[in-house]
Amino acid sequence: MSEPLRLGIAGLGTVGAGVVKIVRQKAALLEARTGRPIVISAVSARNRDKERGVSLATYEWVDDPVALAARDDIDVFVELIGGSDGPAKAATEAALKAGKDVVTANKALLAHHGQALAELAEAKGCVLRFEAAVAGGIPVIKALTEGLAANEVTRVMGVMNGTCNYILTRMENAGLTYEQAFDEADKLGYLEADPELDVGGIDAGHKLSLLSAIAYGTQVDFHAVELEGIGRVSAEDIRQAADMGYRIKLLGVCRLTGRGLEQSMAPCLVPATSPLGQLDGGTNMVVIEGDQVGQIVLRGAGAGEGPTASAVMGDVMDIARGTRLSTFGAPASLLKRATPAKSTAPAPYYLRMALVDKPGALAKVAAALGEAGVSINRLRQYGQSRESDSAPVLIVTHKTTREALDTALAAMPETGVVLGSPVALRIEAA
Amino acid sequence: MSEPLRLGIAGLGTVGAGVVKIVRQKAALLEARTGRPIVISAVSARNRDKERGVSLATYEWVDDPVALAARDDIDVFVELIGGSDGPAKAATEAALKAGKDVVTANKALLAHHGQALAELAEAKGCVLRFEAAVAGGIPVIKALTEGLAANEVTRVMGVMNGTCNYILTRMENAGLTYEQAFDEADKLGYLEADPELDVGGIDAGHKLSLLSAIAYGTQVDFHAVELEGIGRVSAEDIRQAADMGYRIKLLGVCRLTGRGLEQSMAPCLVPATSPLGQLDGGTNMVVIEGDQVGQIVLRGAGAGEGPTASAVMGDVMDIARGTRLSTFGAPASLLKRATPAKSTAPAPYYLRMALVDKPGALAKVAAALGEAGVSINRLRQYGQSRESDSAPVLIVTHKTTREALDTALAAMPETGVVLGSPVALRIEAA
Incomplete structure (x- = not known):
């Protein structure tokens, strides 16, 4: 394959400018590693006159990203506009409908419309990649989709x-x-x-x-x-x-x-x-x-011009090399609707709450926890707060389910001794 | 693509058995993620009767891995024999010559014959992958070759x-x-x-x-x-x-x-x-x-049955998905012969040596270092060793080149005060 891979880039903020710089400054490296030249045909952004630290003079400027997405002279639409809807979504859909592959850094777009876009990409035989959308320069989408696919x-x-x-x-x-x-x-x-x-x-x-x-x-x-x-x-x-x-x-x-x-x-x-x-x-x-x-x-x-542009270009280079993967690592039609579940794995919790500074207050809290089946591992009460009549209390529970903890927390107002709403943080085994 | 991808596996030690287990126990997962069934046609190992914790009854058994490698009923030869030469090399070459893709966990083979094998793979239009050869289950070959390819x-x-x-x-x-x-x-x-x-x-x-x-x-x-x-x-x-x-x-x-x-x-x-x-x-x-x-x-x-088999299967699944990359991330013909260079980046070094326990010994060492242009940042001499008349000395140098340090170390015997050979460890900024 020695045909150039032609990009259309929409969105020329920090990341967009970073991508343009890599394509311009590393042309030989990109070609050696992918076996074909990678070039930019056209670009689009809101403000044509902004100084971006890189020359755009040799690219077609298209005001409307949707028009850019469907141009005959691009193979890959690079969506760096951002936002879950609006022009990012319209242009991505237009690109896929026109049979273009898409590379995006847009987590909001995929979080809200990922399934529909994956189905559209599949129907059109297009690739939709998004390494830059998660954890910037870390190739985590690739690790999960490909390297660890047998797990x-x-x-x-x-x-x-x-x-x-x-x-x-x-x-x-x-x-x-x-x-x-x-x-x-x-x-x-x-x-x-x-x-x-x-x-x-x-x-x-x-x-x-x-x-x-x-x-x-x-x-x-x-x-x-x-x-x-x-x-x-x-x-x-x-x-x-x-x-x-x-x-x-x-x-x-x-x-x-x-x-x-x-x-x-x-x-x-x-x-x-x-x-x-x-x-x-x-x-x-x-x-x-x-x-x-x-x-x-x-x-x-996880962010920044270089790392994010690195991830965008990793996806572009995969496409240049002929790698064609399903958006989420399996055909969109096979992706199941999951039943959402509350975190049920038992874990210890850290609780901080303020109690009224009265005798027996702590006992009432302990009783409420006990009734919900939550047992206390450590407890620390310290002197009265300077500003108020409240006494801060810290509790670390033994392993418990979120459900039991929520039951206990729901019962706190009834104790009549807990001021405000307790802070409850899970202790995650890592 | 719904044609099965057919494997021939040579070498049924821990990793080989792990690969067989994954193929058998995760058939549905592998097919959902790659779009085609992955099956084993034939296997080979030295000892047919060894208990491997997994049934091999449904696979053809081939005593000679070279014969296995070229069989008509395999698409991918999985080399898990090990060793830089001998049957691992012969079988890998046979597979590539017969137009089979190869997945290997064999670092020694590639370290010694990587260029020749990459050229052979390229000439035959085959893929040669080796994720499992480096750092076990960590998808580092993939990260470097693909995810970070624009760097x-x-x-x-x-x-x-x-x-x-x-x-x-x-x-x-x-x-x-x-x-x-x-x-x-x-x-x-x-x-x-x-x-x-x-x-x-x-x-x-x-x-x-x-x-x-x-x-x-x-x-x-x-x-x-x-x-x-x-x-x-x-x-x-x-x-x-x-x-x-x-x-x-x-x-x-x-x-x-x-x-x-x-x-x-x-x-x-x-x-x-x-x-x-x-x-x-x-x-x-x-x-x-x-x-x-x-x-x-x-x-x-970095090792073990599961992690290494995970890496082998990641490569196999890439091939099942149609991903076809150059062995070392660029065509073998473009890989340059590098000039080997000694580590020239200046770094501080940690030195430990034993000196004869005589007045002036330390001054002689300091002078030898100084003459080579190596300056001392920290120095610690402690009492005489119990077993001998030697006194251990620790030195941390300022940043210096390896060349200057080697000059200084070469001069140590001439001082007449250094016993044995000093230990010198680079301090790497990490």
Whole structure:
């Protein structure tokens, strides 16, 4: 094959510009490794005049990404617009309908419309790849879809939002409050325009839903991901966790059991000595556990121009080499609808709550836990809070189901001694 | 494609039996993920009567692996015999000549004959894959060849011999001597029949030479790997390294500079807080650094039935899906002969030597180092050894080239004060 592979790139932000740079500056390397030249035919973005640090003069400029997607002079449509709907979706559909292969970095698009797009790609004999959508430069989609394909996956875990990990790391290492660390991340430009996408766990949840689909052969079901952001994690929680040998991470976990598919993205305690516990700053990590391979850990930069463009180009080069895979690693028609299940694997939980400072308060809480079948492993009550009449209490439970814990938590208001809503974090064996 | 993919498996040791089990027990999973059945037509091994924990009754038994390799009823020859020459080589060549794709776990074969085999595969339009040859279940060949293909690789590092890492970990954590830890590994069955393959760094060196070829588009050149085993690492070295915040690992490093291709497999000090420094026991780790992606870390089981069979089957499933790649990620005809180069990147070194216990001895050593341009960062001399008239001295140098260090080491005998040969370990920034 010496025919050039012709790209049409829509979206010329940081990642788009990075992709253009690689295609221009590494033409010989790309051709040596794939056996054919990789070229850009046309590009599209909202603002034609923006300085992007790379020349676009030799490419056709197309204002409408949908028109770009269906052009005769492109083989692969590279979608870097972003957003779950709107032009990203319209252009991706147009490309597939026109028989073009698609490479995208768009986790929101696939989390919301992955199944329909996979079916469309399959019907048209096209390839739809998305390595850059999950954990940036880490080739985790490839590892899960291809390298570990002979495994029944027993669990996938991941720290996949660098901004959250940065905030939690700063709270721990610099002793900042959540608000201070959040502001710092904001000033550094780490936060999405809507910060809730980051700190609410939505962005990481999108990614987890894609990994679940590949791992378990199920239809992407982002809406079934149990989402909990990091906004309620306090510096005190981080200190207490550290005292017990744990660190707090916004951790995605998915596993398939007899009850259904569990997908959760929530702050969890992980052992400080585990690979996940040792992860600092903006780095991402995905842990894949398979029945044959045991535990595989993948770590690297989860965002940024170079890493994300590296992942986009890895997909493009696969296509140039003639590799043609199903979107989620199995034909779309075979992907099953999974029954969403609450996390049922018993785990210990970390609880923090404030009690009214009255005799017998703790006994009432202990009784409520006991009635729900939740037993206490460790308990720590410390002196009255300076600002109020409340007394903070920390409890680590023995292994329990989420269901039993929720029953116990639901009973807390009735005790009449618990102020506000307790913080409950799962302790995940990692 | 619904035609079955038919395997012929030669070598039915632990890994071979593991592959047979996966094919038998996961038939539905493999077919769902690849779109076609994967079946075994024929098998071959030395001992037909051995109990392997899996039924072979439905497969043709062929005594001669070369005859198996060329059979009409196989599409893929799976070579799990082992050894750089002999039947493994003969059968692999026979398979390729007969137009069969080959999947192998044989690092020695590829380290010694990789270029010739890659050329043969290419001439015959066949695929030759070897994920299982490097770092067991970790999909590192795939990551480097495919996922990170758009990167110019700046460095690859790896701890790729679980036995050596086990021995070093036990010396550190249990305070064992090298000999005690070696014996323990031997009793646990961790050592190769020829232990020098493990502790001499040969096995890990084979693996490094394969990674170099992919990373830099060069012909495999195992003979150019600078090899140093772990036999001279003492418990004292491990303690001293720990005091300074380092751990000692048998570390493979390759990089391409203007002077040529550096490949070294030797015990090195790495920061205790780095991913490599945190690696315990028999686990493997490969670190890939690329100009776009930054640092990617891959970690997992480097050996064993399940992990290795997982890697073999990953390659088989790629072939079933129609993925066809060049052996080393670029056409064999394009792979360049690299000029071997000594590690030229300046690094600090850790030196341990025994001096005669006489006034002025240390000054002579310091002078010899200084004359070669090696300057001392830290120095520690402790009391006379109980058994002899020698005094152990530890030196950490400032950054220096290996060349300057070798000049200094060559001058040590002339000082007349150095007993035996100094231990010199590079401190690798990781």
